Amino acid sequence: MRSTRKSARRYSSRTLKMLWGRAAGRCSMPECRIELLLDDSPYDPIVIIGDIAHVAASSDAGPRGAAAKIAAARDEYSNLILLCKNCHARIDGQSRKFTVGAINTIKTEHESWVRTSLPERGKNRHPWTTVLLQGSYPIDPVRAISALRPDQADKAPRILTVRPDRQSWLQVGDQLASSVRNILDNADSFDRRFAVFPLAPVSACIALGFNLTDRPRVKLFQYHRHIQSWDWSAASPRSITPLTIKWPGTNSRKQGQVIICFEVSSVISKDHIQGVGRNLLGVVRMSVSKPSTGWLRKFEQIESFGRQVHELFEGILRRFPSANCWHLLVAAPAPVAVRIGQAMNPSIIPPVQLYEFHRAAVTAYAPSILLAEH
Numbered sequence: 001m002r003s004t005r006k007s008a009r010r011y012s013s014r015t016l017k018m019l020w021g022r023a024a025g026r027c028s029m030p031e032c033r034i035e036l037l038l039d040d041s042p043y044d045p046i047v048i049i050g051d052i053a054h055v056a057a058s059s060d061a062g063p064r065g066a067a068a069k070i071a072a073a074r075d076e077y078s079n080l081i082l083l084c085k086n087c088h089a090r091i092d093g094q095s096r097k098f099t100v101g102a103i104n105t106i107k108t109e110h111e112s113w114v115r116t117s118l119p120e121r122g123k124n125r126h127p128w129t130t131v132l133l134q135g136s137y138p139i140d141p142v143r144a145i146s147a148l149r150p151d152q153a154d155k156a157p158r159i160l161t162v163r164p165d166r167q168s169w170l171q172v173g174d175q176l177a178s179s180v181r182n183i184l185d186n187a188d189s190f191d192r193r194f195a196v197f198p199l200a201p202v203s204a205c206i207a208l209g210f211n212l213t214d215r216p217r218v219k220l221f222q223y224h225r226h227i228q229s230w231d232w233s234a235a236s237p238r239s240i241t242p243l244t245i246k247w248p249g250t251n252s253r254k255q256g257q258v259i260i261c262f263e264v265s266s267v268i269s270k271d272h273i274q275g276v277g278r279n280l281l282g283v284v285r286m287s288v289s290k291p292s293t294g295w296l297r298k299f300e301q302i303e304s305f306g307r308q309v310h311e312l313f314e315g316i317l318r319r320f321p322s323a324n325c326w327h328l329l330v331a332a333p334a335p336v337a338v339r340i341g342q343a344m345n346p347s348i349i350p351p352v353q354l355y356e357f358h359r360a361a362v363t364a365y366a367p368s369i370l371l372a373e374h
Contacts, residue, residue, distance in 0.1 A: 010075065011052065011075050011080075014077075015075070015076060015077045015080070016052075018077045019052065019077055019080055019081075019082050020050075020082060022111045022114065023081075023082040023110060023111065023114065024114045025037055025050070025082075026082075026110075026114075027050070027082070027083050027084040027087050028081050028082055028083055028087075028106055028107055028110040028111075029083060029084075029087040029090075029106060029110075030106065030109065030110065030113070030298070032084060032086075032087050033110070033113075034049075034084055036048060036049050036050030036082070036084060037049075037050070049084055049085060050082055050083065050084060050085075051082075051083050051084065051085050051088040052080055052081075052082060053080065053081050053082075053083045053088045053091065053092070054074065054075075054079055054080060054081075055078075055079045055080065055081055055100055055103045055104060055107070056074065056079055056100050057074075064095050064098075064099065064100050064103075081103055081106070081107045091103060109298075109300060112300055113232075113298075113299070113300070116219075116299060116300070116303070127151065127152040127153055127154035127193075128148055128151055128152070128153055128154065128193050128194065128195040128219070129153075129154055129158070129183065129187050129192070129193065129194050129195070130144070130145060130148070130153045130154070130157040130158065130194075130195045130196075130197070131157065131158045131160065131183065131194055131195070131196045131197070131208075132144060132157050132158065132159045132160065132197045132199075133160045133162070133196065133197070133198040133199065133200045133204060133205065133208050133334075133338075134159065134160070134161050134162075134199050134200055135161070135162055135163065135164075135199065135200035135201055135204065136163060136165065137199055139159070139197060139199050139223075141156075141157050141159070143228070143229070143230065144157070144197040144221070144230050145157065146230075146231070147197075147221055147229070147230035147231045147232070148195055151195075153195070157197075158179075158183050160175075160176065160179050160208070162175065162176070162200055162201070162204045164201060164203075164204075164356075164368070169203065169367075169368040169369050170369075172203075172204060172207070172368075172369060173207055173369040173370070173371075176204060176207045176208055176211055177207075177211050180208065180211035180212055181211070184212075184216070187216070192215075192216035192217060193216070193217045193218075193219075194212065194216055194217070194218045194219070195218075195219050195221065196208070196212075196218055196219070196220050196221065196335070196338060197221045197223070197230060198220070198221075198334035198335055198337070198338050199223050199334055200334065201356060201368075202330050202332065202334070202337045202354075202356065202357075203354040203355070203356055203368035203369050204369075205334045205335075205337035205338045205341065206328065206330065206337045206338070206340055206341040206354055206369075206371075207341060207354070207369050207371060208338055208341060209337070209338035209339060209340060209341025209342040209343075209344075210341035210342070210344050210346070210352075210371050211341075212338075212341075212342060213342065214342045214343065214345075218338075218342065219299070220299070220302055220335035220338055220339060221335060222296050222333055222334070222335050223334075232298055232299045241288070241289055242308070243286050243287065243288060243305070243308050244285075244286070244287045244288075244289070245284070245285070245286050245287075245312060245315070246284070246285040246287070247282070247284060247315075247319065248281070248282025248283060248284065249282075250282070251319040251320065252281045252282070252319075252320055252322075253320075253321060253322050254281065254322060255279075255322045255323070255324050256279040256280060256281040256320075256322075256323060256324065257277040257278065257279055257280055257281065257323060257324065257325040257326070257327060258277075258280070258281050258282055258283075258284060258316060258320050258323045258325075258326050258327070259273055259276055259277055259280065259282075259283045259284070259326075259327045259329065260283075260284050260285075260286070260312075260316065260326055260327065260328050260329070261273070261283065261284070261285045261286070261287075261329045261330075261331075262286050262287075262328070262329070262330045262331065262332050262336075262340060263285060263286070263287040263288065263291045263331055264287075264288050264291055264295055264296070264305075264331060264332035264333065264336055265291060265292065265293050265295065265331045265332055265333060266291050266292075266293075266331045267287075267291055267331075268285075268329050268331055271364070272329070272357075272364040272365060273329060273364075273365065274363070274364075275363050276327050276329065276355070276365055277325070277327045277353075281320050281323060282319075282320070284312070284316060286308070286309070286312055291331065293333075295333070296333045296335070296336060302335055302336060302339050305336060305339060306339045306342065306343060309339065309340055309343040310343050313343055313344065313345075313349065317348065317349065323350055324350050324351075325350050325351050325352070325353060326349065326350055326351075326352045326353070327352075327353045327355065328340070328352055328353070328354050328355065329355050329357075329365055330354075330355075331357070341371075344371065346371070346372065346373040347373060351370055351371065351372040352370070352371040352372070353367055353370050353371075354367070354368045354369045354370070354371065355367055355368055356368045
C-alpha cells in the first residue's frame with residue numbers, strides 16, 4: 001500500500017539559524033509579526049507556532065510551482081520565509097496575490113525591520129533618549145514610550161512644547177535650539193540614540209531635526225491617529241516607491257533664492273507659492289507619486305526618504321551654488337519633516353526660511369523660522 005505521508009524536508013543547520021535569526025523568531029508578514037515561540041509553563045513545554053514556508057513551491061504541483069527551482073535549491077535559505085501558521089496558509093491559499101516577487105519583498109522588508117527596530121543583541125546598548133515634541137495637542141508619554149518595546153527609554157522623556165499661537169516663531173526657533181543643545185550635551189557621547197515622537201507644526205519639526213543634525217542615531221515615530229498608536233508595526237504596510245524630483249529648466253550661478261517644495265501629504269500649487277521669496281532662481285519639487293495624508297505607513301519609508309533628500313540637497317548645491325537663501329514649503333507628516341531638517345548641513349547650505357500653511361489666509365504660506373548656522 002502506498003504511503004500518503006509527506007517526506008520529511010531536510011534543512012541544513014546553517015539555513016535554520018539564518019532563517020530564524022534574521023527574522024528574530026517572528027512571523028515575517030508586516031501586519032502580523034507575532035513571536036513564534038510560546039513560553040513554557042509549569043505544565044507545558046515551549047510551543048513552536050512558526051512554519052518554514054517556501055517562496056517558490058517545494059514541488060512543481062505546489063503554490064507558485066511554476067517558479068519552482070531545481071530540487072537542490074528549494075530548501076535553501078534564499079527560497080524560504082518564516083511565517084506563523086495562519087500567514088503560511090494565507091500565502092499558499094492566495095498564491096496569485098502572493099507571488100514569488102511579493103513574498104521576497106515581504107521577507108526583505110521584514111529583515112530590514114528587524115535590523116532597524118529591534119535591539120542589537122549581544123551588545124551593551126544604552127536605553128533610548130526619548131524626545132516628545134508637542135504643540136497644542138499633548139502627547140501621552142506612556143503610549144509613546146510603549147512603541148519602543150522591546151527597547152527601553154533611559155528615564156523620563158524630554159518633552160518640548162511649542163505654541164506659536166502664544167509665542168513668536170523667533171522664540172520657538174531659539175527655544176528648540178537651546179533645548180536640543182541641552183539634550184545633546186547630557187546624552188552619552190559614545191552611544192547617542194534618540195527616539196523622537198513629533199506632533200507639532202511642521203516648522204517646529206524641521207527645526208528639531210536641523211538642531212539634532214544627522215550625526216546621532218535617531219529613530220522617528222509617526223502617530224497613527226485612527227488607531228491612536230505610535231507603533232510602526234500596527235500600521236498597514238505600504239511599498240516603498242522612489243520620489244520624483246522636478247527641476248527648473250535652467251541652472252544658475254547667479255546669486256538669488258530657491259524655492260523647495262516637498263509634496264508628501266498634498267500638492268503645493270503654483271498659487272500657494274505666490275509671494276514667496278524674491279530674485280528667484282527656480283522652484284524645485286520633490287513629490288511622492290500620490291500625495292496624501294495616509295502616505296506614511298512604515299519606518300523604512302522615512303529611511304528611504306531621508307537618503308533621497310540628502311541627494312536632493314546635494315543636487316541643489318550643484319545647480320545653484322551661489323543661492324543665498326532656500327525657501328522650504330513642506331506638506332508632509334511630522335516625522336518626515338524632522339528627517340528633512342536632519343538632512344541639512346548648516347555649514348554648506350545657505351540660510352533656510354521655513355513656512356507654515358494657512359488655508360484661509362491671503363498668502364497661503366507665511367514665513368516662520370529662519371534656520372542658519374549657529
